[in-house]
Amino acid sequence: MILAHRFSKNILRTNELFAFKTVQMLISGMVLGSIFGNLKDGLVGAEQRVGLFAFILTFLLSSTIDALPIFLQEREILMKETSSGSYRVSSYALANGLVYLPFLLILAILFTVPLYWIVGLNQNFTAFLNFLLLIWLILYTANSVVVCFSALVPNFIVGNSVIAGVIGSSFLFSGYFISNHEIPKYWIFMHYLSLFKYPFEGFLINEFSNSKKCLEYMFGACVMKGEDILKEEGYGGESSRWKNVGVMLSFIFVYRFISYVILRYRCSRSVIF
Numbered sequence: 001m002i003l004a005h006r007f008s009k010n011i012l013r014t015n016e017l018f019a020f021k022t023v024q025m026l027i028s029g030m031v032l033g034s035i036f037g038n039l040k041d042g043l044v045g046a047e048q049r050v051g052l053f054a055f056i057l058t059f060l061l062s063s064t065i066d067a068l069p070i071f072l073q074e075r076e077i078l079m080k081e082t083s084s085g086s087y088r089v090s091s092y093a094l095a096n097g098l099v100y101l102p103f104l105l106i107l108a109i110l111f112t113v114p115l116y117w118i119v120g121l122n123q124n125f126t127a128f129l130n131f132l133l134l135i136w137l138i139l140y141t142a143n144s145v146v147v148c149f150s151a152l153v154p155n156f157i158v159g160n161s162v163i164a165g166v167i168g169s170s171f172l173f174s175g176y177f178i179s180n181h182e183i184p185k186y187w188i189f190m191h192y193l194s195l196f197k198y199p200f201e202g203f204l205i206n207e208f209s210n211s212k213k214c215l216e217y218m219f220g221a222c223v224m225k226g227e228d229i230l231k232e233e234g235y236g237g238e239s240s241r242w243k244n245v246g247v248m249l250s251f252i253f254v255y256r257f258i259s260y261v262i263l264r265y266r267c268s269r270s271v272i273f
Contacts, residue, residue, distance in 0.1 A: 022106070068150055089267050100140070171196050198247045
């Protein structure tokens, strides 16, 4: 509890970062909403929605790198305080993981509310809540990636380069640029490790699954619905919705566990030497 309270104060005390992130997310949601606010219901509109989802993922996953210097500074404090027996690394890792949840939820709400309703995405309120959940998990995944590599890298320059490489490769193998059916077999493992794949599929399922809107007509008859897009890409329907959420949660756990292992190793060496 003491560590969680301290982390909360640290977030609030970094006024520039805290204020900038909240304003950034609100304005970004409004600007994106104004840009994509006149989407049609046809096939062209569906393609534009897919492009919007891809941009949202790129923006959110890359926007948390600015917290890297803070985590690097905290790492040095952690090593000093654990060496003196003030607390354990596990307590630090748990507090760090919990304290960012409400902060990132606030950012997710500020971003999602204007964007979702201005663009006019799936009008079902449950779909809105699912979209908000995905945004929250994306932000938390990005935060976990930064936490992980801040424990590993020696400085900001290296960390920035490594994280940019991870995010770039995740986008490349997400299935947006090239279908997973066309990715060479020796690279297919990268598709399933992509941080983009599962939230991207989640966005598509949330928008097009059980959609009654017709995307393309021919001779007065509907020849393509939203669900047909999902079937063509092999994304599945409602059955895959929670599978994607589960995989995202697994990514969060794995990255934070790796961070814990690295920090524990670093702290044990600092005690020895």
